[in-house]
Amino acid sequence: MxxxxxxxxxxxxxxxxxxxxxxxxxxxxxxxxxxxxxxxxxxxxxxxxxxxxxxxxxxxxxxxxxxxxxxxxxxxxxxxxxxxxxxxxxxxxxxxxxxxxxxxxxxxxxxxxxxxxxxxxxxxxxxxxxxxxxxxxxxxxxxxxxxxxxxxxxxxxxxxxxxxxxxxxxxxxxxxxxxxxxxxxxxxxxxxxxxxxxxxxxxxRTLTLAQSIGKAVATAKSMNRSPLEAVTDCCANSIYGHARLLLEGKVVDVARATSGGFVSGTAEVRAFDDSRSVTLTFQNEHLIAREGDRVLAIVPDLVSVLDIETGLAINTESLRFGQRVHVVGISTPPIMRTPEALQVFGPAAFGLTEPWTPLEDIGVAAGALP
Amino acid sequence: MxxxxxxxxxxxxxxxxxxxxxxxxxxxxxxxxxxxxxxxxxxxxxxxxxxxxxxxxxxxxxxxxxxxxxxxxxxxxxxxxxxxxxxxxxxxxxxxxxxxxxxxxxxxxxxxxxxxxxxxxxxxxxxxxxxxxxxxxxxxxxxxxxxxxxxxxxxxxxxxxxxxxxxxxxxxxxxxxxxxxxxxxxxxxxxxxxxxxxxxxxxxRTLTLAQSIGKAVATAKSMNRSPLEAVTDCCANSIYGHARLLLEGKVVDVARATSGGFVSGTAEVRAFDDSRSVTLTFQNEHLIAREGDRVLAIVPDLVSVLDIETGLAINTESLRFGQRVHVVGISTPPIMRTPEALQVFGPAAFGLTEPWTPLEDIGVAAGALP
The missing domain is CATH 3.40.1610.10 (CV3147-like domain)
Structure with missing residues (x-):
């Protein structure tokens, strides 16, 4: 205690x-x-x-x-x-x-x-x-x-x-x-x-994990590292096991509607050099990140949008044009990836047709990620 | 017991x-x-x-x-x-x-x-x-x-x-x-x-009252009287105190809609000789009977539509064109007519603008009722 x-x-x-x-x-x-x-x-x-x-x-x-x-x-x-x-x-x-x-x-x-x-x-x-x-x-x-x-x-x-x-x-x-x-x-x-x-x-132990992540983000600058690195390190050293940057860029489009008590929609994040574009689909929370037809991360794995400077999360209600962000994928612990779990909160539970693929098994195109 | x-x-x-x-x-x-x-x-x-x-x-x-x-x-x-x-x-x-x-x-x-x-x-x-x-x-x-x-x-x-x-x-x-x-x-x-x-x-004692009314209606024919008379007699001899025929005639129009979990609408009953017409407005139950602008009975007093032959009630969902009916008004016991009661289920509680008037105080035009 x-x-x-x-x-x-x-x-x-x-x-x-x-x-x-x-x-x-x-x-x-x-x-x-x-x-x-x-x-x-x-x-x-x-x-x-x-x-x-x-x-x-x-x-x-x-x-x-x-x-x-x-x-x-x-x-x-x-x-x-x-x-x-x-x-x-x-x-x-x-x-x-x-x-x-x-x-x-x-x-x-x-x-x-x-x-x-x-x-x-x-x-x-x-x-x-x-x-x-x-x-x-x-x-x-x-x-x-x-x-x-x-x-x-x-x-x-x-x-x-x-x-x-x-x-x-x-x-x-x-x-x-x-x-x-x-x-x-x-x-x-x-x-x-x-x-x-x-x-x-x-x-x-997700409260103490949140605490570690929160502390690492807050102190990153004084430790001479980026908030992004602080987040991915904390996640990688936890039962979540893996985190990676999916895209660094700018929010260029947000479509959002409130219905049935939920906030649903999509957001597009584009690389600063316009070379890549990632679309996020959400129902309150992010469900999938796609680059064209290619899935970069899919529910129940996490997609988080972090402010580049502060490393703080931007929730789906607060996404707006022009925000400079890191889109991050975080893998989930094994207890969230069993067949029973995927039946309740896997892609199909949200009407997604893409198959479940663990974040760490999704190939990273050479040179695609920083 | x-x-x-x-x-x-x-x-x-x-x-x-x-x-x-x-x-x-x-x-x-x-x-x-x-x-x-x-x-x-x-x-x-x-x-x-x-x-x-x-x-x-x-x-x-x-x-x-x-x-x-x-x-x-x-x-x-x-x-x-x-x-x-x-x-x-x-x-x-x-x-x-x-x-x-x-x-x-x-x-x-x-x-x-x-x-x-x-x-x-x-x-x-x-x-x-x-x-x-x-x-x-x-x-x-x-x-x-x-x-x-x-x-x-x-x-x-x-x-x-x-x-x-x-x-x-x-x-x-x-x-x-x-x-x-x-x-x-x-x-x-x-x-x-x-x-x-x-x-x-x-x-x-409304269950035993219902029982008396039900029995009187069922046995009226064998007692050589009309079911209508059986109903009005029973009500008059109870705490309800008063009942009267408002119109004998035929259902000529019904407009009914289901919304918000209720059945609401109006029904028109016309005298067989076309001399009079009464409009009933209901929300699940009848709320008011009007003859032109004149109120014949208003909530919480009762309006019931009875089959002429059997004396059985026809509920608002079952009203249809051509039914031969008695439209009956029945006054309510004093406990249902206090200011507190009328505030909860008087005319205004149903959006009616007509003032509350006890059935027995509503004048009957000479010759208007049989």
Whole structure:
């Protein structure tokens, strides 16, 4: 167990933005709420998965819906705690630890806020290893944990509990409908599971990985290396195993539409010398990077767009013409690449016809990459 | 306490169709399910409100959504029982008795089915004194009972609990969204309340009233009187106090649209000698009967359309050109006419600009009515 400082949290936010592969929301509001909570003397405690008892009760914590709405309806921070309490009452026992649903800006901050506000530890792990747009796309569910019952709360003190048994797709469908009627954003507690199940199904130690990445990016300049190098080094030395630059260039086109509660679209990044062009397709998060017909990286592997100067991630809502960026591919840990996992969040789950190919197996054309 | 025979249930269905003022769904499926349940030896037990202990736990039982979908997705009857059980688990105590949410064909049968299947008595009362399209339109809520928590179940074993505290309008909005995502029909248990609250807020003895009306209509011919007379007599001798024929004639026009989960529209009934024409406006249930600019009856008072020969109610989904009908107005009990009640289900709640006027205060033009 380890108490996280507010600097640790800044690092986690920075790193989780990169692992969030364009989604998970802007962490800004979350960091502000955490800073306020820390000023009141609260502290979030990080717990390694190995420290969890097998019979512990762990619950995934997150916001759900449109990140843009969060900026218009700033939460008090109590909504996500209330979701946890509603689920505890349903289950009839107290939660031992919370775990992030996903890696991603705001959704790394929300469970930290819950941990700081309640004193309940947060497990150093998550259920997506990146960000994904839907609740059934969690490794917890892939490996047999039911998302139900899920508690959904809003900022008016209203709560909903959805229980669809082991049918996590229906759980997502109902929770999405409730979130839309709650005004486009809600706070959830889901996938109640044992400590043993958490250890079996979660992507381990992604909070400390985010922290390392965030810290390396922030200190790169003072260490005389590029932020890009800091990111690829950190990823290569983790269970993710491999990261590479896909293109250095400028955002020259963004087409984005909001429908069904998602932000979907494409973005084109062109090399500064116009020699190459990469198109990114996203549904909240980046799904695929293509150069012409050639796939450079495909879901569940990560595609992140980083500001060239700062190394900070630019999420899909914030992409705009003229940004100077590094498009980076990051491979995923083996637990996210099994046939069961690919069935739930592989290319076909997003309507992509390209076959799944691990990033590190995609040939790099000679001279194509710097 | 009184055990209801299957003949009693037939009478209740017939009478509740008339009190249902065009809504509440076709009782046919419900009667079939009850007949099957009775063949297995089950019996529904009716309880007078006065027999309820003040600290009893009473729950309103119903289906919610589009009656037409019920005919396409015939329930097993266990869905409404499951909603009751889910709510019991939430409340942590067993239900003493169920009560119908409303008077109306199918929604009089569903709580009887729950009573027969579980052995839990059904209270001789209801929360609408007719049928209404939305869940906040219950006298329970008008007089301070919270609809929350409400349990909502479908035929796939999925359940949702909505808790919006004392905000019954938000409860309806969320429950409606869930029902739509469940495929257009769901089974609910709502307005958990004490026996004291039931006695204070319900319309009393509407099941036995429906039974009397149903029996009188069925036996009218053998008693040498018209079914119409049977209906108006029964209503006049009840807490409803007054009923009158508004028009005898033929359905000459029906305009109906399904949207937002409701069936809305208008129907025109013309006297056989073309001397008069009455237009009915409905949202699931009839809201107002007008003759030109003149109001003949207005919500919450009842407008029912009865087949001339049989005296059976024709619901708003079944109205069609050429039907020979009696359009009947029935006044409502005082508990449904207070300022608090009219605010929730008076004319303005349905967007009508006409002021509320009690049926019995509306002047009858000399010679206008038979």
């Amino acid at each position: 380890q108490q996280l400082s507010i600097d640790d949290i800044e690092d986690i936010a920075r790193g989780a933005g990169i692992l969030g592969t364009g989604g998970g929301g802007d962490p800004y509001i979350g960091k502000m709420l955490l800073a306020e909570e820390y000023r009141r003397g609260s502290v979030a405690t990080l717990m390694d998965p190995d420290e969890l008892a097998d019979d512990a009760l762990v619950v995934a914590s997150a916001f759900m819906g449109a990140p843009s709405v969060v900026m218009e309806r700033i939460p008090s921070g109590d909504e996500a705690v209330e979701a946890l309490r509603v689920l505890e009452r349903r289950l009839g026992r107290p939660v031992t630890a919370v775990v992030p649903m996903e890696c991603g800006g705001l959704n790394s901050m929300i469970p930290l806020l819950v941990a700081a506000k309640t004193g309940i530890p947060i497990v150093d792990a998550d259920g997506m290893g990146r960000a994904f747009p839907e609740l059934q796309m969690e490794t917890f569910g892939v490996y047999g944990v039911s998302g139900s019952p899920i508690a959904i709360c809003d900022d008016r003190g209203h709560s909903v509990i959805v229980d669809t048994g082991s049918d996590n797709v229906s759980m997502e469908r109902h929770a999405r409908g409730v979130t839309i009627r709650m005004g486009g954003v809600a706070y959830i507690a889901e996938y109640p599971m044992s400590g043993a199940d958490l250890k079996r199904t979660a992507i381990p | 009184q055990q209801l025979s299957i003949d009693d249930i037939e009478d209740i269905a017939r009478g509740a169709g008339i009190l249902g003022t065009g809504g509440g769904g076709d009782p046919y499926i419900g009667k079939m399910l009850l007949a099957e349940e009775y063949r297995r030896g089950s019996v529904a037990t009716l309880m007078d409100p006065d027999e309820l202990a003040d600290d009893a736990l009473v729950v309103a039982s119903a289906f919610m959504g589009a009656p037409s979908v019920v005919m396409e997705r015939i329930p097993s009857g266990d869905e409404a029982v499951e909603a009751l059980r889910v709510l019991e688990r939430r409340l942590g105590r067993p239900v003493t008795a169920v009560v119908p949410m409303e008077c109306g064909g199918l929604n009089s049968m569903i709580p009887l089915l729950v009573a027969a299947k579980t052995g839990i008595p059904i209270v001789d009362a209801d929360g609408m004194g007719r049928a209404f399209p939305e869940l906040q339109m219950e006298t329970f809520g008008v007089y301070g009972v919270s609809g929350s928590p409400i349990a909502i179940c479908d035929d796939r074993g999925h359940s949702v609990i909505v808790d919006t505290g004392s905000d019954n309008v938000s409860m309806e909005r969320h429950a409606r969204g869930v029902t739509i995502r469940m495929g257009g029909v769901a089974y609910i248990a709502e307005y958990p309340m004490s026996g004291a609250d039931l006695k204070r807020t319900a319309i009393p």
